[in-house]
Amino acid sequence: MKYFIFLVSLLMNTALVYVLGTRSVLPLPLGSFLSVQEGVWQNAEPVDQDFNASLRFDALKGKVDVFLDDRLVPHVFAEQENDAYFVQGYLHAKFRLWQMEFQTHAAAGRVSEIVGEKAINYDRNQRRMGMVYAAENALSAMENDSQTISAIDAYTAGVNSYISSLKTSDLPIEYKLLGYQPEKWTNLKSALFTKQMTQTLAGYDRDFEFTNALKLLGEENFRILYPSIPDSLYPVIAKGTVYNKPLAVLNPPASADSLYFKRTDTIQFVEDFKPNPSNGSNSWAVSGNKTQSGKPILSNDPHLGLTLPSIWFEIQLKTPAFNAYGVSFPGLPGVVIGFNDSISFGFTNAGRDVKDYYEIQFRDTDKKEYWFDSSWKPTTRRLEQIQIKNAKTVEDTVAYTVFGPVMYDKSFKTDLTAEKAYALKWVAHDTSNILKMWLLLNRATNYTDYLEAIGHFNVPGQNMIFASKSGDIALWQQGSFPLRWNDQGLFVMPGTDSSYMWMGYIPHEENPHGFNPVEGYLSSANQRAADSSYPYFMPGSYEVYRAITINRKLAAMNSITAQDMQLLQNNNYNVFAEDARPILLKYTINEQLSADEKKYLSLVASWNLMNDAKEKAPTCFTAWWDSLHAEVFNDDLVQDNMPLAKPEKFVLLEALEKDSSFKFIDNINTPTKEDLYQMVTVALKKASKKLASLEKENKLEWAQYKNTTVYHLLKTNAMAFAREGLMNGGGNGIINATQHDHGPSWRMVVEMTSPTNAYGVYPGGQSGNPGSKFYDNFIAQWAKGAYYKLWFMESAAVDGATCKWKMSFASK
Amino acid sequence: MKFIVSAIITAALSFGFGLYFPWWTIVIAGMLTGFLIPQHWGLSFLSAFTGVFLLWGLMALFISVSNDHILAKRISMLVIKNSSPYLIILMTALIGGLTAGLSASTARSLYNLIKK
Numbered sequence: 001m002k003y004f005i006f007l008v009s010l011l012m013n014t015a016l017v018y019v020l021g022t023r024s025v026l027p028l029p030l031g032s033f034l035s036v037q038e039g040v041w042q043n044a045e046p047v048d049q050d051f052n053a054s055l056r057f058d059a060l061k062g063k064v065d066v067f068l069d070d071r072l073v074p075h076v077f078a079e080q081e082n083d084a085y086f087v088q089g090y091l092h093a094k095f096r097l098w099q100m101e102f103q104t105h106a107a108a109g110r111v112s113e114i115v116g117e118k119a120i121n122y123d124r125n126q127r128r129m130g131m132v133y134a135a136e137n138a139l140s141a142m143e144n145d146s147q148t149i150s151a152i153d154a155y156t157a158g159v160n161s162y163i164s165s166l167k168t169s170d171l172p173i174e175y176k177l178l179g180y181q182p183e184k185w186t187n188l189k190s191a192l193f194t195k196q197m198t199q200t201l202a203g204y205d206r207d208f209e210f211t212n213a214l215k216l217l218g219e220e221n222f223r224i225l226y227p228s229i230p231d232s233l234y235p236v237i238a239k240g241t242v243y244n245k246p247l248a249v250l251n252p253p254a255s256a257d258s259l260y261f262k263r264t265d266t267i268q269f270v271e272d273f274k275p276n277p278s279n280g281s282n283s284w285a286v287s288g289n290k291t292q293s294g295k296p297i298l299s300n301d302p303h304l305g306l307t308l309p310s311i312w313f314e315i316q317l318k319t320p321a322f323n324a325y326g327v328s329f330p331g332l333p334g335v336v337i338g339f340n341d342s343i344s345f346g347f348t349n350a351g352r353d354v355k356d357y358y359e360i361q362f363r364d365t366d367k368k369e370y371w372f373d374s375s376w377k378p379t380t381r382r383l384e385q386i387q388i389k390n391a392k393t394v395e396d397t398v399a400y401t402v403f404g405p406v407m408y409d410k411s412f413k414t415d416l417t418a419e420k421a422y423a424l425k426w427v428a429h430d431t432s433n434i435l436k437m438w439l440l441l442n443r444a445t446n447y448t449d450y451l452e453a454i455g456h457f458n459v460p461g462q463n464m465i466f467a468s469k470s471g472d473i474a475l476w477q478q479g480s481f482p483l484r485w486n487d488q489g490l491f492v493m494p495g496t497d498s499s500y501m502w503m504g505y506i507p508h509e510e511n512p513h514g515f516n517p518v519e520g521y522l523s524s525a526n527q528r529a530a531d532s533s534y535p536y537f538m539p540g541s542y543e544v545y546r547a548i549t550i551n552r553k554l555a556a557m558n559s560i561t562a563q564d565m566q567l568l569q570n571n572n573y574n575v576f577a578e579d580a581r582p583i584l585l586k587y588t589i590n591e592q593l594s595a596d597e598k599k600y601l602s603l604v605a606s607w608n609l610m611n612d613a614k615e616k617a618p619t620c621f622t623a624w625w626d627s628l629h630a631e632v633f634n635d636d637l638v639q640d641n642m643p644l645a646k647p648e649k650f651v652l653l654e655a656l657e658k659d660s661s662f663k664f665i666d667n668i669n670t671p672t673k674e675d676l677y678q679m680v681t682v683a684l685k686k687a688s689k690k691l692a693s694l695e696k697e698n699k700l701e702w703a704q705y706k707n708t709t710v711y712h713l714l715k716t717n718a719m720a721f722a723r724e725g726l727m728n729g730g731g732n733g734i735i736n737a738t739q740h741d742h743g744p745s746w747r748m749v750v751e752m753t754s755p756t757n758a759y760g761v762y763p764g765g766q767s768g769n770p771g772s773k774f775y776d777n778f779i780a781q782w783a784k785g786a787y788y789k790l791w792f793m794e795s796a797a798v799d800g801a802t803c804k805w806k807m808s809f810a811s812k
Numbered sequence: 813m814k815f816i817v818s819a820i821i822t823a824a825l826s827f828g829f830g831l832y833f834p835w836w837t838i839v840i841a842g843m844l845t846g847f848l849i850p851q852h853w854g855l856s857f858l859s860a861f862t863g864v865f866l867l868w869g870l871m872a873l874f875i876s877v878s879n880d881h882i883l884a885k886r887i888s889m890l891v892i893k894n895s896s897p898y899l900i901i902l903m904t905a906l907i908g909g910l911t912a913g914l915s916a917s918t919a920r921s922l923y924n925l926i927k928k
Contacts, residue, residue: 005853006921013914017836020907028891031911034904035835036871037827040887041904044879168834177890720889771883 023179033176040176042169043771051805056812059086059157064809066091067793069802072766072774073314075793081319082154085333087809089158092313093185096330096768097163098172099309101182102713104189104331107196108132109386114178116389125273127384128398128412130405131199134428135191141433142191148436152187155333159185173770174714180389193331194435198428200304202460202479203275204541205355208267209645211491215266216639224655225633225647225664228539229532231654232579234547236463236477236529237512238519244510246535250485253499260493260500267492269408269415270643277541278742279304281348282569282735283465284523284550285473287516292559295752296467299565300337300346301744303737306710308721308776310764312746316793322443325792327746327762334438337748339758339792342445343468344750348524350461350477352540354427356488356502358403358495362421367399367406371496377402403495404429415641423495425502427459427480434458447472447515454478455508463524469752475522476513477529480505484537506536521554523547525735544650545576545733562757565749570785571735572611576649577621581609583656584624587680597688600624611736612729613703620700622731623690625649628683635667649733703727709741710763710779712770721770726763726783736785747787755794759787818849818856819863822912826864838864838908842915846923853920860916865909872904 020031033039051068062079064087069075074091078084092100105111109126111119126132142148163182175181206226214222252260283300291297304311312327317335326338337346363369369376379399386394399406401423409421433456440453450466454476457464461479466472482489482502493500512529514522525546529538552575553568585605593601600620607617629652637644655662660676667674691700699705708728712721730736730743737743744763751757763782767774781788791802798806825841842860851859876884876897884897892899 002921002925006918006925009853009857009914009918009921013839013911013918016911016914017839020911021836030891030903030907032835034887034891034900034907035830036868036875036904036908037830038835040883041872041875044875044883046878047880047882048878718890720886770886771879773880773882775882 028177029179038169040173040771043173043176043769045767045769045772047773049772051807053807055807055809057086057161057809058812059154059161060809060811062811065796066807066809067796067798067803068805068807069791070804071314071777071788073316073791074807075316075318075791075803077318077793077796079320081321082150083809084317084319085151085154086158086161088315088317088328088333089155089185090162090809091315092328092330093159093162095766096309096313097182098174099713099768100159100185100189100193100330102174103196104192107135107192107199109384112386112388112394114180114389117391120386120388120394122273123386124384124396124412127386127396128405128407129199129424130398130400130407130426130429131192131195133382133400133405134195134198134426135188137429137431138194138433139188139191141431142187142435145433145436147439148433149187151333151439152190152435155190156185156187172768177718190332190435193329195428197329198460200275200279200460201349201462202352202354202428204277204279205353206541206645207355207357207489207492208271209643211263212266212639212642213637213644214261214491215263216644217636219261225651226645227651229528230544230650232544232548232650233528233531234551235527235531236475236524236547237514238517239531241530241533243530243533243535247507250483250503250537252485252488253497255494255497255499260491261487263491266642268641269413270641276305276742278732278737278739279349280351280526280543280737282523282525282546282550282737283346283348283463284521284554285465285467285475286521286554286557286560286565287473288471290520290558290560291751292561293751293753293757295469296471296473297560297562297565297749297751298339298344298346298465298467298473299569299749300348300465301569301737301747302337302347303743304745305742306708306745306763308710308712308723308764308770309768310745310762312762312764314760314762314766317442318793323794324442325758325790326748327760332435332438334435334442336438337746339750339756340442340444341756342470343450343466344752345441345444345450346465346748347462348465349526350463350479350529350540351526351542352461352479352481352538353489354459354461354480354482356425356482357407357422357492358401358425358500359492360401360406360421360423360495361419362399365418367397367409367421370399370401372402373496373498379406401495402498403501422492427482430458430480432456432458432480446470447474450474451476463529465522465524467750467752469754472516473522474513474515475524477511477524478508479511481511481536481538482506484539486537488537490539510536519555523550523554525550543733544648546735546737549573549575549735562749562751562759566747566759566785566787568735569744569747569749570730572729574609574611574618574621574731574734576653576733577607577609579657580625580653581607581621583653584621584628584680584684587660587676588684589677589681592681593684594688596692597684600688600691601684610729611702611731611734613701613727615702615729616700618702618729618731619694619705620687620691623687624684627687628652628680631667631679631683631686632662632664635669636664702729702731706731706738706740708738708743708783710776711741723776723779726779728783728785747782749787756792758790758792760790761787814849814851815855815859818845818851818859818916819866821845821849821863822860822916823863823867826867826908826912836911838912839915842912843919846916846919851920853917853924856920857913857917861909861913864912865905868908869901869905872901876901
């Protein structure tokens with residue numbers, strides 16, 4: 001009996017400790033995870049947490065005082081500029097360490113190390129795209145500039161001084177959840193972060209899809225479905241602007257007609273992990289003669305995936321050289337979107353295509369040589385070692401050609417035949433130091449300084465908005481954009497010949513730009529920057545409709561205030577529906593409709609065209625139009641295992657406005673010839689089925705249907721850390737570009753008065769800790785379209801009501 | 813009396829070990845008291861269980877209350893798909909209590925085996 005008791009007790013004890021201590025039985029080691037002194041309870045930050053601190057570090061040259069306000073925004077006052085970056089690194093790590101490391105692991109293709117085998121394909125994709133290669137090139141440029149390298153060295157030291165101070169119990173929750181430890185921060189990680197943003201903003205292309213579409217449809221139809229300039233384009237730089245003559249007339253190579261435009265084969269594999277084409281932004285600046293204060297107002301709201309922790313971290317940096325406020329990227333020193341004593345600056349994505357594919361002919365499966373300019377040239381080979389949690393390391397050899405890395409070959413895409421391979425040519429691989437732009441912008445005092453700063457920027461191409469207290473407004477579309485002949489790079493190009501290579505870059509001074517225009521405002525919203533009179537070929541992925549609303553509104557506004565600009569950023573007017581609805585209503589055959597279908601039709605007919613949260617009509621309209629789009633194009637464009645691009649929504653709208661017997665209306669799979677009446681009516685009938693089931697679930701209201709969600713970076717694996725079901729309107733093509741999990745990631749309005757009158761808000765909170773009240777405390781404010789007044793401290797004199805805590809940093 | 817002393821000592825040792833060592837050192841705390849304090853093995857279990865159940869439960873409760881249960885609600889949702897902070901606090905207490913209790917009863921029954 002004694003033995004029995006002992007054995008049972010021992011067995012149960014061993015089993016319990018084993019189960020609680022491992023991940024192989026339960027998904028979490030509940031013993032350490034829930035341990036009060038070691039596990040997640042240690043991440044439960046008291047709501048009255050005292051952030052006051054006095055810290056000493058060898059690396060600091062002088063004193064740094066950090067005033068934390070009631071929203072946990074640090075106002076950093078440093079005696080030495082590089083000390084400010086050290087403290088910024090420390091603070092980024094203190095509040096956002098897991099995110100910084102995770103995002104740069106993702107950039108480098110190292111996610112398998114954390115989550116295991118399921119991420120191998122993602123990691124290989126990143127490596128084969130040359131992300132680490134690109135970051136190494138960027139880092140070498142940073143190291144060649146003393147200002148940049150000293151800033152980034154200080155930043156890295158700051159991050160690491162925080163990491164060194166961490167005990168196991170202090171680790172951010174996600175490390176405890178996934179079971180790993182942070183490694184040291186490096187300068188390369190900061191470079192990797194810039195490449196992650198580049199991938200997000202300049203990593204979208206449709207070369208393979210277009211190549212297939214051209215072959216499938218023929219050139220005439222290709223141009224109809226994928227036109228390069230929308231009729232309704234409202235370009236960034238006003239129509240009618242006179243541009244300089246191009247430097248040279250660029251002609252395609254003689255072989256282009258046979259080798260490029262008339263390919264005989266299609267591309268039979270699907271690319272994964274494409275960036276969201278909705279990544280974009282709005283920005284505008286109005287000059288003093290249109291504002292009530294007589295000073296310019298600058299507005300910017302970058303549209304990105306909405307995540308917790310947020311991509312942004314608000315901060316003020318005051319050094320002897322400058323005083324800047326705005327949002328920063330955890331992972332980089334400096335203020336990225338914001339303002340200083342004299343100027344303000346913001347960005348929208350240029351959307352230009354800076355990424356092309358070349359078909360490579362390898363000598364054999366070793367991939368050691370490829371045919372180029374009439375001889376076999378050696379490839380450079382880069383061995384990628386992908387470490388995997390709980391599994392053996394996977395090795396992948398990537399061949400580099402004169403164009404860049406061979407991203408797709410049979411070893412990666414098994415659908416490819418042995419002799420097919422595609423090399424990637426991408427501006428992101430160039431050696432450049434984009435960080436320098438922000439270091440200079442933070443201290444810029446006028447338009448000339450701004451011009452000097454943006455000259456350092458090459459990719460991802462941005463529209464850079466500027467306003468100054470001295471009254472100037474400006475906008476440059478800045479970046480390195482390839483110099484190409486017409487249609488070059490729309491399709492996959494032959495890689496056996498130097499005649500298909502880019503002919504350098506369009507000179508920066510030829511980039512579209514505006515300075516103090518007579519209209520009194522400048523704006524950009526990811527539309528094509530210029531109309532057809534721009535002398536260079538500018539392919540890309542562009543938005544059409546936000547720009548129309550913004551231009552229409554700004555042209556009509558006068559005596560503008562900062563509040564007016566906030567309202568404009570939250571405007572829900574659907575200008576696309578303004579043109580599309582008349583077509584839907586005109587071509588519906590009412591007699592064929594059921595009671596339900598008539599109900600949805602009348603909701604659309606009586607709609608005020610606002611995509612407001614409580615409206616049901618936006619849901620009905622969207623379902624109806626999407627259904628029409630599918631009816632018209634799906635028969636023409638559905639092919640097995642052959643990637644094709646969906647025509648953009650302006651294509652169908654503009655085609656139907658011009659011609660109600662648009663040739664793609666007919667369903668090629670039926671013997672009869674369908675007309676627009678039938679299509680619109682069938683589209684409504686199909687949409688109504690979906691709408692009826694939505695209505696049953698009480699999801700017909702736009703906000704319910706859209707279900708705006710700010711996901712944690714671990715997406716559906718951590719819904720407990722996400723915020724779902726936010727009540728807000730907006731949508732695709734609307735100034736308030738809030739979609740399901742994508743939209744304005746930071747809204748900022750800066751009036752260039754003295755003192756500066758600035759407002760901002762982002763859907764998150766300053767702390768990345770789900771156990772902090774500062775984790776998601778801005779979300780409610782953001783969702784209702786409200787802002788915080790930004791507290792721009794001119795001096796270290798402390799306002800007791802706003803300043804809650806003080807952290808003092810000094811050298812030892 | 814032995815019961816209470818045993819519970820307090822197990823809790824105190826667990827807390828002390830927890831300051832420097834991983835969570836499973838409560839096994840050592842439970843075994844030490846189980847081995848050294850003469851009781852019926854069932855009472856050894858119960859006293860160590862009670863000591864660490866209360867230690868972990870009360871500490872988690874205290875932490876969670878000063879956090880307005882922000883984290884407890886999220887962790888509860890994450891682990892047991894329930895938004896009640898008290899369930900996850902109870903679960904925490906049970907994990908600590910059971911581990912310590914079984915360690916104590918294992919040590920006590922071992923003592924009973926070898927004393928002769």
